[in-house]
Amino acid sequence: MDGNNFTDVKRIVIKLGTNVLRGDDGHVSLPRVFSFIEDISVLVNGGKEVIVVTSGAVGLGKKRLGLESTAGTALKQACAAIGQSKLMSIYEEGFDTYGIVAAQILLIEDDFSVRTRYLSLRTTLNKLLELGAVPIINQNDTVSTIEISPRVADMQVCFSDNDKLSALVASELDADLLIILSDIDGLFDKNPKTNEDAKLIREVVEVTEEVCNMGTDASEGGRGGMRTKLEAARMVTRFGGKVLIANGKEPFIIKRIFKGEDLGTRFLPQTTGLSDKKRWIGYATNIVGKIIVNEGAKQALMSENKSLLPIGIVGVVNEFNKGDVVSIVDEDGCEFARGIVNYNSEACRKVIGSHSDNIIGILGFKNYDAIITRDNITTL
Numbered sequence: 001m002d003g004n005n006f007t008d009v010k011r012i013v014i015k016l017g018t019n020v021l022r023g024d025d026g027h028v029s030l031p032r033v034f035s036f037i038e039d040i041s042v043l044v045n046g047g048k049e050v051i052v053v054t055s056g057a058v059g060l061g062k063k064r065l066g067l068e069s070t071a072g073t074a075l076k077q078a079c080a081a082i083g084q085s086k087l088m089s090i091y092e093e094g095f096d097t098y099g100i101v102a103a104q105i106l107l108i109e110d111d112f113s114v115r116t117r118y119l120s121l122r123t124t125l126n127k128l129l130e131l132g133a134v135p136i137i138n139q140n141d142t143v144s145t146i147e148i149s150p151r152v153a154d155m156q157v158c159f160s161d162n163d164k165l166s167a168l169v170a171s172e173l174d175a176d177l178l179i180i181l182s183d184i185d186g187l188f189d190k191n192p193k194t195n196e197d198a199k200l201i202r203e204v205v206e207v208t209e210e211v212c213n214m215g216t217d218a219s220e221g222g223r224g225g226m227r228t229k230l231e232a233a234r235m236v237t238r239f240g241g242k243v244l245i246a247n248g249k250e251p252f253i254i255k256r257i258f259k260g261e262d263l264g265t266r267f268l269p270q271t272t273g274l275s276d277k278k279r280w281i282g283y284a285t286n287i288v289g290k291i292i293v294n295e296g297a298k299q300a301l302m303s304e305n306k307s308l309l310p311i312g313i314v315g316v317v318n319e320f321n322k323g324d325v326v327s328i329v330d331e332d333g334c335e336f337a338r339g340i341v342n343y344n345s346e347a348c349r350k351v352i353g354s355h356s357d358n359i360i361g362i363l364g365f366k367n368y369d370a371i372i373t374r375d376n377i378t379t380l
Contacts, residue, residue: 010047010048212231326341337380
C-alpha cells in the first residue's frame with residue numbers, strides 16, 4: 001500500500017472531538033453527527049472497517065442538567081453517566097438507518113495497562129469488525145478514577161484524553177489510517193488564532209519534537225489540544241499507520257477525504273517493525289516506577305539492544321512489583337525507554353551498581369542476570 005495514498009486503506013479509526021460534535025449553542029449538532037454517520041456508513045458498506053472514538057458524553061450531560069461548568073471529579077462523572085446514554089442513542093439510531101450495528105465500548109486506562117484485559121479488548125474489537133459492526137469507543141469518565149488517584153502525581157497514564165485513546169486503538173489494532181476531526185483545519189506553522197499569516201502545513205514526513213512543539217493547548221470544551229493530536233500522530237506513524245488531522249466542521253468532510261480532496265494535514269507512516277508486545281510495553285501501560293541509568297547503560301540499550309544490568313543503574317524511583325512496566329530514564333531525567341522488570345523496587349535498590357554475579361549474594365535469590373531483559377524493553 002502506498003504510504004502517500006490516504007484513501008486506499010482497509011481499517012480506519014475516526015476520532016470525533018467535543019467541539020466537532022456540538023453546535024454554537026452548546027447542544028449536539030445532529031445534522032453534523034448524522035452527516036458523519038452517513039459518510040462512515042458508505043465506507044463500511046463499501047468493505048472498509050471503521051472504529052469511531054467519540055467525545056461528547058460529559059458535554060451532553062452538562063447541557064442536559066443545565067450546568068455552567070463541570071468542576072470536580074464527581075460532577076464530571078455524573079455528567080458522563082447522563083450524557084453517554086444520549087450520545088450512544090444518537091449513534092445507534094443513525095447507523096441503524098443504514099443497516100449497520102453500532103457497538104458501545106467504554107474504556108479506562110487499565111483496559112490497556114493490564115495485559116490480559118488489553119488482549120481481550122483486541123479480540124473483541126477484531127470480532128466486531130469481522131461482523132461488520134462499528135465500535136463506538138469513549139473514555140469511561142463515569143468510573144475512571146485516575147484523576148483522583150493518590151499516585152497520579154508520579155504516574156504516567158497510557159491515555160487521559162480521546163486523542164491518545166484513538167492513537168492507542170489505531171496502533172494496537174494495526175489500523176491503516178487514523179483521522180482526527182477537530183475544529184481546526186490542521187497543523188499550522190504558528191497559532192492561527194493569534195497570527196493572521198499562519199500557514200497550513202499539508203504534509204509532515206516525521207513527527208519530531210520540533211513538530212510537537214508547534215502544538216497548542218486545548219480549546220474551550222475539550223481536553224486535548226494540538227499537541228495531544230501531534231503526540232497521537234507520532235505514535236501511530238511510528239507503527240506504520242497514517243494520520244490525517246482535519247476540520248470536522250467542514251461539510252461532508254469524511255466523504256471528501258475519501259474522494260481524494262487535499263484536506264487537513266497528512267502525517268506519513270514510518271517503519272519500525274515493533275512487535276505487539278513491545279508496542280504494549282512502550283505505549284499502552286500506566287507507569288509509576290522509574291529506573292535511572294548511567295550513560296553507558298543508556299548507550300547499551302539504545303544502540304546495542306542490550307539488557308539492563310544492575311551495574312548500569314544509579315537510582316530507583318517509587319515502588320513497583322516484579323512484572324510491572326517501568327520507565328527507564330537517564331541521569332538528566334529524560335525518559336528514553338520502558339521495560340518489564342524482573343525484580344521489585346526493593347530488590348532493585350539493593351543491587352544498584354552491582355555485578356550480576358553478586359545478585360544472589362545480595363538478595364539471597366536470583367531471577368535473572370538482568371533487571372530488564374532486552375526482549376522486554378521498548379526504546380521511545
